[in-house]
Amino acid sequence: MSTNHVEVHEANGVSFRQAPEHFFKSQPSKSYIVDEAQYKAWYDQSINDPESFYGALAKEYLHWDKPFTKVRSGDLSNGDISWFLQGELNACYNCVDRHAFANPDKIALISEPDEESEAYSITFQQLLEKVCKVAGVLQSWGVKKGDTVAVYLPMTPEAVIAMLAIARIGAVHSVVFAGFSAGSLKDRVVDAGSKVVITCDEAKRGGKTINTKKIVDEGLNGVQSVSKILVFKRTGNPDVKMTPGRDYYWDEVCATQRSYVPCVPTNAEDPLFLLYTSGSTGQPKGVVHTVGGYLLNAALSTRFVFDLHPEDVFFTAGDVGWITGHTYALYGPLSLGTASIIFESTPAYPDYGRYWRIVNRWKATHFYVAPTAMRLIKKVGEAEIAKYDISSLRVLGSVGEPIQPDLWEWYNEKVGNNNCCIVDTYWQTESGAHLITPLAGAFPTKPGSASLPFFGIAPAIIDPATGKELEGNDVAGVLAIKSTWPSVARTVYNDHSRYMETYLKPFAGYYFTGDNAARDNDGYYWIRGRADDVVNVSGHRLSTNEIETVLDEHSGVTECACIGINDDLTGQAVVAFISLKDGACDITNESEFTAFKKSLVMEVRGVIGPFASPKAIIAVSDLPKTRSGKIMRRVLRKIASNEMEQLGDLSTMANPECVPKIIAAVDSQF
Numbered sequence: 001m002s003t004n005h006v007e008v009h010e011a012n013g014v015s016f017r018q019a020p021e022h023f024f025k026s027q028p029s030k031s032y033i034v035d036e037a038q039y040k041a042w043y044d045q046s047i048n049d050p051e052s053f054y055g056a057l058a059k060e061y062l063h064w065d066k067p068f069t070k071v072r073s074g075d076l077s078n079g080d081i082s083w084f085l086q087g088e089l090n091a092c093y094n095c096v097d098r099h100a101f102a103n104p105d106k107i108a109l110i111s112e113p114d115e116e117s118e119a120y121s122i123t124f125q126q127l128l129e130k131v132c133k134v135a136g137v138l139q140s141w142g143v144k145k146g147d148t149v150a151v152y153l154p155m156t157p158e159a160v161i162a163m164l165a166i167a168r169i170g171a172v173h174s175v176v177f178a179g180f181s182a183g184s185l186k187d188r189v190v191d192a193g194s195k196v197v198i199t200c201d202e203a204k205r206g207g208k209t210i211n212t213k214k215i216v217d218e219g220l221n222g223v224q225s226v227s228k229i230l231v232f233k234r235t236g237n238p239d240v241k242m243t244p245g246r247d248y249y250w251d252e253v254c255a256t257q258r259s260y261v262p263c264v265p266t267n268a269e270d271p272l273f274l275l276y277t278s279g280s281t282g283q284p285k286g287v288v289h290t291v292g293g294y295l296l297n298a299a300l301s302t303r304f305v306f307d308l309h310p311e312d313v314f315f316t317a318g319d320v321g322w323i324t325g326h327t328y329a330l331y332g333p334l335s336l337g338t339a340s341i342i343f344e345s346t347p348a349y350p351d352y353g354r355y356w357r358i359v360n361r362w363k364a365t366h367f368y369v370a371p372t373a374m375r376l377i378k379k380v381g382e383a384e385i386a387k388y389d390i391s392s393l394r395v396l397g398s399v400g401e402p403i404q405p406d407l408w409e410w411y412n413e414k415v416g417n418n419n420c421c422i423v424d425t426y427w428q429t430e431s432g433a434h435l436i437t438p439l440a441g442a443f444p445t446k447p448g449s450a451s452l453p454f455f456g457i458a459p460a461i462i463d464p465a466t467g468k469e470l471e472g473n474d475v476a477g478v479l480a481i482k483s484t485w486p487s488v489a490r491t492v493y494n495d496h497s498r499y500m501e502t503y504l505k506p507f508a509g510y511y512f513t514g515d516n517a518a519r520d521n522d523g524y525y526w527i528r529g530r531a532d533d534v535v536n537v538s539g540h541r542l543s544t545n546e547i548e549t550v551l552d553e554h555s556g557v558t559e560c561a562c563i564g565i566n567d568d569l570t571g572q573a574v575v576a577f578i579s580l581k582d583g584a585c586d587i588t589n590e591s592e593f594t595a596f597k598k599s600l601v602m603e604v605r606g607v608i609g610p611f612a613s614p615k616a617i618i619a620v621s622d623l624p625k626t627r628s629g630k631i632m633r634r635v636l637r638k639i640a641s642n643e644m645e646q647l648g649d650l651s652t653m654a655n656p657e658c659v660p661k662i663i664a665a666v667d668s669q670f
């Protein structure tokens with residue numbers, strides 16, 4: 001953990017921004033949280049009396065098959081957190097059935113496939129039937145409550161239908177982002193013990209065809225636990241290989257099922273899903289979220305942060321393979337009975353007008369995206385925005401990485417036309433829902449600050465050197481949370497000790513986020529990037545450790561160290577420093593070295609996925625190490641960021657003579 005103590009004063013004095021008039025004028029009805037006083041009153045109650053606060057909201061927002069008898073128990077020291085004890089509910093019922101009964105013809109999902117001429121929408125009634133059929137197929141295959149089912153699908157409505165079908169029968173979904181390699185899919189399927197995998201024949205993205213089923217076949221080669229694969233025909237290519245007795249086409253098996261299958265009630269504390277995420281060390285962790293608390297916070301945060309009304313249209317550009325897609329493309333909007341746009345393509349396909357045509361076509365009121373997409377639009381696609389009427393937008397969200405104040409201003413002006421509320425939402429896979437975020441229209445914001453805690457979240461800034469909480473304003477350190485909240489991850493799948501070690505033990509009595517943060521003199525929070533070896537590339541959370549493990553296994557590499565550096569487009573980028581085995585490659589021969597570097601990149605793409613590829617690979621004769629042999633990544637980070645004057649204390653370094661050589665290597669190769 002770095003002791004990245006940041007000065008707070010730069011964050012002070014930034015002017016407050018009030019919600020624009022237009023935001024209020026264009027609301028279908030009045031705000032859910034009308035002003036700062038209401039936010040404060042609710043917030044105080046959520047912290048001081050969570051039992052009554054969440055007890056009432058859980059009854060108001062969710063349908064319970066059996067009422068809970070106790071709102072919460074457990075604490076951060078024991079790691080035995082549970083909410084809504086004895087309560088029974090079904091997440092699918094809450095997201096689909098109750099809306100299908102009340103408003104069958106209301107639009108639930110809007111599909112924007114790769115080819116935009118093929119866009120369509122489905123109603124809650126249609127969604128219910130589609131979900132039931134898949135649920136029936138899974139049950140006919142023997143999938144039972146508590147079993148894990150993997151989903152490896154692109155951003156199509158079928159991904160959402162699959163997740164809901166799994167939840168309907170009380171099983172546990174484990175969605176694997178479709179950009180992951182065969183090897184990463186395998187690791188996740190094996191770790192979760194998934195019995196069934198739901199995928200498609202081929203995927204389409206940016207006009208390209210991806211051989212999804214082939215990747216699945218490769219990944220599942222030799223995996224005994226998987227007995228069935230459900231294959232959605234996305235392209236219908238007849239040449240896609242199907243293994244008889246194991247692989248079944250979605251449309252064919254769904255045709256054999258009834259269009260209604262009852263929901264299987266689940267306990268509030270039963271797992272709803274696993275989602276793998278990268279940490280500082282080792283294998284990705286299967287973060288476990290439970291039905292009751294997760295679903296409630298998905299609904300509450302979507303309602304209050306975005307001020308989402310039933311007649312709104314929510315456009316989350318994030319993929320369902322990540323937590324943003326889980327909470328804000330699926331569970332949040334659908335639990336509230338609000339339409340959600342499912343977007344399969346890229347912001348650049350067929351041109352940079354794509355996002356804006358989607359907003360215009362469906363009159364989207366909310367747009368939620370990672371800053372990296374906005375940086376790309378700002379750089380190459382800005383002229384497209386003005387061509388479209390996107391005045392239906394009321395709230396613009398940002399997620400996944402810090403949004404720099406100048407990008408915030410740009411987003412506000414160019415996309416929002418100064419008429420929208422901007423919500424910079426800070427949260428994590430493990431938090432299930434927003435942690436620190438503005439509530440649209442409720443209180444003023446500051447560009448670049450995630451602002452104030454969401455209900456139930458009591459943030460603490462901790463001095464990483466002493467482990468002591470820093471009280472008051474104008475403090476910087478690492479960010480922890482000292483309350484429990486309904487959607488905090490309950491455990492790491494099959495490894496509760498890892499959960500304790502990673503989140504609850506670093507600072508006893510606190511949940512540790514892994515992020516650096518500051519609290520300014522107005523009590524507003526500023527997230528300052530990770531305090532561990534996690535890098536955030538285009539909003540994808542990557543462990544440098546995982547990439548190092550892949551590179552270390554390459555036959556030409558003796559050892560390596562990966563670090564994150566700032567990047568204008570992707571936020572951060574990975575740089576790999578490698579020392580080569582004797583005779584592995586002549587780095588003075590340019591074409592040989594290029595081919596060698598390519599072989600390393602291909603290795604990372606193959607083992608993890610294309611999004612984890614290092615941006616630069618730098619060959620060095622020696623890596624900087626402490627006397628005890630630990631690689632000093634801090635030094636590499638400073639050199640790669642051209643901050644030579646900040647190399648810091650090198651007295652613990654065993655081999656200081658390597659520093660000038662590394663500087664020269666960076667100069668010549670970067």
Ligand code: WTA
Nearest residue numbers: 399400401402424425426427428429527541
């Ligand atoms: C970072 C994504 C600054 C942070 C929802 C966190 C952010 C990690 C923000 C979680 C934000 C997320 N401002 N940083 N608004 N949102 N982060 O699990 O480092 O993919 O710990 O969840 O992204 O990434 P994850």
